[in-house]
Amino acid sequence: MSNTSNHVLNFGAGPAKIPESVLKKAQKEFLDINGTGMSVMELSHRSKPFGAILQKTKDNLAKLMDIPSDYSILFMQGGATTQFAAIFLNLVAKKQDELIKLGKEKEEIVVDYFVTGAWSNKAVQEAERLAPAVQSNPIRVNRVIDVKQKYGKFGTIPPPSEWNLTDPTKHHVAYVYYCDNETIHGVEFPFVPKVNETVPLVADVSSNFLSRPIHVPKYAVVYGGAQKNLGPAGVTIVVVRNDMLVDVNVGPVRPLMLDFKTAADNNSMYNTPPTFAIYMVGLTLEWLIEEKGGLKGIEQANNSKARKLYELIDQSKLYKSPVDPHCRSHMNVVFRLPTEDLEKEFLAGAEKLHMHQLKGHRSVGGIRASIYNAMPEDDVDRLIEYMIEFEKKHSP
Amino acid sequence: MSNTSNHVLNFGAGPAKIPESVLKKAQKEFLDINGTGMSVMELSHRSKPFGAILQKTKDNLAKLMDIPSDYSILFMQGGATTQFAAIFLNLVAKKQDELIKLGKEKEEIVVDYFVTGAWSNKAVQEAERLAPAVQSNPIRVNRVIDVKQKYGKFGTIPPPSEWNLTDPTKHHVAYVYYCDNETIHGVEFPFVPKVNETVPLVADVSSNFLSRPIHVPKYAVVYGGAQKNLGPAGVTIVVVRNDMLVDVNVGPVRPLMLDFKTAADNNSMYNTPPTFAIYMVGLTLEWLIEEKGGLKGIEQANNSKARKLYELIDQSKLYKSPVDPHCRSHMNVVFRLPTEDLEKEFLAGAEKLHMHQLKGHRSVGGIRASIYNAMPEDDVDRLIEYMIEFEKKHSP
Numbered sequence: 001m002s003n004t005s006n007h008v009l010n011f012g013a014g015p016a017k018i019p020e021s022v023l024k025k026a027q028k029e030f031l032d033i034n035g036t037g038m039s040v041m042e043l044s045h046r047s048k049p050f051g052a053i054l055q056k057t058k059d060n061l062a063k064l065m066d067i068p069s070d071y072s073i074l075f076m077q078g079g080a081t082t083q084f085a086a087i088f089l090n091l092v093a094k095k096q097d098e099l100i101k102l103g104k105e106k107e108e109i110v111v112d113y114f115v116t117g118a119w120s121n122k123a124v125q126e127a128e129r130l131a132p133a134v135q136s137n138p139i140r141v142n143r144v145i146d147v148k149q150k151y152g153k154f155g156t157i158p159p160p161s162e163w164n165l166t167d168p169t170k171h172h173v174a175y176v177y178y179c180d181n182e183t184i185h186g187v188e189f190p191f192v193p194k195v196n197e198t199v200p201l202v203a204d205v206s207s208n209f210l211s212r213p214i215h216v217p218k219y220a221v222v223y224g225g226a227q228k229n230l231g232p233a234g235v236t237i238v239v240v241r242n243d244m245l246v247d248v249n250v251g252p253v254r255p256l257m258l259d260f261k262t263a264a265d266n267n268s269m270y271n272t273p274p275t276f277a278i279y280m281v282g283l284t285l286e287w288l289i290e291e292k293g294g295l296k297g298i299e300q301a302n303n304s305k306a307r308k309l310y311e312l313i314d315q316s317k318l319y320k321s322p323v324d325p326h327c328r329s330h331m332n333v334v335f336r337l338p339t340e341d342l343e344k345e346f347l348a349g350a351e352k353l354h355m356h357q358l359k360g361h362r363s364v365g366g367i368r369a370s371i372y373n374a375m376p377e378d379d380v381d382r383l384i385e386y387m388i389e390f391e392k393k394h395s396p
Numbered sequence: 397m398s399n400t401s402n403h404v405l406n407f408g409a410g411p412a413k414i415p416e417s418v419l420k421k422a423q424k425e426f427l428d429i430n431g432t433g434m435s436v437m438e439l440s441h442r443s444k445p446f447g448a449i450l451q452k453t454k455d456n457l458a459k460l461m462d463i464p465s466d467y468s469i470l471f472m473q474g475g476a477t478t479q480f481a482a483i484f485l486n487l488v489a490k491k492q493d494e495l496i497k498l499g500k501e502k503e504e505i506v507v508d509y510f511v512t513g514a515w516s517n518k519a520v521q522e523a524e525r526l527a528p529a530v531q532s533n534p535i536r537v538n539r540v541i542d543v544k545q546k547y548g549k550f551g552t553i554p555p556p557s558e559w560n561l562t563d564p565t566k567h568h569v570a571y572v573y574y575c576d577n578e579t580i581h582g583v584e585f586p587f588v589p590k591v592n593e594t595v596p597l598v599a600d601v602s603s604n605f606l607s608r609p610i611h612v613p614k615y616a617v618v619y620g621g622a623q624k625n626l627g628p629a630g631v632t633i634v635v636v637r638n639d640m641l642v643d644v645n646v647g648p649v650r651p652l653m654l655d656f657k658t659a660a661d662n663n664s665m666y667n668t669p670p671t672f673a674i675y676m677v678g679l680t681l682e683w684l685i686e687e688k689g690g691l692k693g694i695e696q697a698n699n700s701k702a703r704k705l706y707e708l709i710d711q712s713k714l715y716k717s718p719v720d721p722h723c724r725s726h727m728n729v730v731f732r733l734p735t736e737d738l739e740k741e742f743l744a745g746a747e748k749l750h751m752h753q754l755k756g757h758r759s760v761g762g763i764r765a766s767i768y769n770a771m772p773e774d775d776v777d778r779l780i781e782y783m784i785e786f787e788k789k790h791s792p
Contacts, residue, residue, distance in 0.1 A: 006433055007433070008432070008433030008434055010434055010438055012438065012439070012440045012443075013440070014440070014668065015437055015438060015439060015440060015441060015668060015671055016438065017434075017438055018435060018437055018438055020427075023426060023427050023435055023437075024427070026426065027423055027426040027427060030419060030422065030423040030426065031416075031419050031420070031423060036404070036752075037402055037403070037404030037750065038404055038406055038413075038752070039414060039419055041411055041414055041419075041627075041628040041629075041676070042406055042408065042411060042412065042413055042414055043408070043411060044408045044409070044410070044411060044753055045411060045629070046758075047408075047753065077473035077474045077475075077478070077630065077670075078473045078474055078478075078653045078667075079473075079653070079667045079668055080667070081652060081653050081666065081667040082473070082474075082651060082653040084651075084652070085651030085652065085653065086651075089651075126651070126652060129644075129645070129649070129652070130649055130651070132649070133529070133531065133648075133649035135529065225668065227668055231437075232437040232670075232671065232672045233437075233441070233668045233669065233670050233671050233672070234473065234630040234631070234669075234670030234671075234672065234673055235630070248525075249525070252529075253525070253526055253528070253529035255478060255480075255481030255482075255485075255522070255526070255651070255654060256477060256480070256481065256522060256525070257474045257475070257477050257478040257481065258651060270477065271474075271475045271476070271477040272410065272411060272475055272621065272623055272629045273629065274473075274628075274629050274630030274670065274673070275411055275628065275629050275630075276628045276629070276630065276672065276673070277630055277670070277672070277673075280437070354433065356432075356434070357440055357443065362442075
């Protein structure tokens, strides 16, 4: 096996590979978008040409995800980490709004978190940090399950029998939060956690956004940063059910730019949005629709790529998955070799074949092959060839 | 006069014109940055190639602005509007940190705002909205001057005799805030407001960033969104003196992503920064250094462009500047015609000559020619030709 071409295989976890046809289109019209004689970056966000781009992007997202009309699509900034705060502040505000109207502004509000990896762990920690500052209702942050606390490490999604969901008939539950795909630990929910239908469900889908169909009506909020499956870093897409939107002056005092209703009321243009990033998301959505057969098409492709890799890992004596089979990520395939030295050798050999960004996150080590929507199956096949060859040389 | 070429003259206030050579360089390397075989958008923010881009961008900014070593350069998201909250939260935290150590956690803290246009007005309003939620020290938001309240409209910078600066020997002043250039009203400070040297001075320079040399040591914080003079929308540059950085758990509870110390400690990579926007800023800085003679060179060019326009306006019987001569913006030249109908006709005629985005902000009307760094003097000359010709046809 050899890679004599300059073709680079980008297994980065994000910012990640962008479809080549998307990059080429953006390159072609980089200095002149739609005959304006200007770069898309030079257009006022309030101009007609940019307005058309924004609208088309929203329309295509709504079409792809089958988003009902009582939802708003927001383009925000600051990544998922900013949303950790925004989700808490906005959804607690919503619950406070309800309770104030009932004269229950002193009663406890609970927020429920599934902690299944590094990102949901950061999300719950942000809620815990912000909770004591909330005025009137006291806030309790509840971990429905904390896999690391319970099992010593992340790597599984325990069954419902182990969940400690707060009972909404006995408590005021503002929301239940989970991270659908844990990018660092390679753990993906194989199902939508079943919660009481009166409780708003929130999902961070940053690293598996648009990788497969989801049923939006199950959610109060679905959100994700763009830099894995949707485009460049710098824009976060928030799909929020309109009944979650409350006036910025109700509930926890929050920066205007983190307020969902302000963003919704201003069509994501309370101030200048990240126009170029939104444009790139738009191109990526068109690619998904026109070249990949939408979410059903891309799901099939993603399943096929992931299946091949996990089959190899499970048959191997060298590679080992640290994740339980039922909840292995289709986007971030993490695996270990017997020693760190072998892992270094594996990575060095991969680099020589132009397979880049395969190193596991610095907090966990090991190998991580991120195989997002834009990753062609051919590139996964090349990685598999290399893995087989490497194992032959190093069989334990 | 005629414009038969396809050359477009972009007088937009932001997102605004980007130097053509910057766009062309970015276009050329759009699919392969520095021989990586990847787009800059596809690089991990923690990769060596992106690290080099980030470092060079910081180095060039430090060089251009002569930023002392006890300052941090932060790349944040959410535009100036997010900074309206961040400035307040971080600098109040700093003052609280001082006062707690002195056992003065119950004493009042004052924040001073110059209100000289729409943006500083929004900034002070955000401070007023956030202030009541601050725990321990009560916060008073003081308007040093509110030009609209005092004179019925924005359009001047009153002399120091009219300022109501809080006396830092009698009060705990967290900071003094001003907006150096008011994009909408076309008002620019012709000087740095003189404040007691013990009081942190904060300037929003979003729309005149790097348009002329400034003396950074006068400031505790200088910040601006990139989308006028520095690149595309989606990144905000914050230059902050390190003694302003306090632990995120001290002072007002604030979202982690709005915390200056978190950003500084993590080299703007607590989470994924807007890598492409940072790269574009980097290219723009190189252009400033290599093609425009740095800040002294660009200042000269900017002065020349603005002087021509204001001379024409002052000599004209048709055009009228609503801004006092001593504080007219070098970046956003606003003017009025006798009637709104004539303004419409002026704009329509300009469009025909490919002079775009000349319409004044929807909140004030009129005409606004934004002539940022990237605007060539030739384009300003063309606008002037058109203005002269238009006046001939419509002399009152």
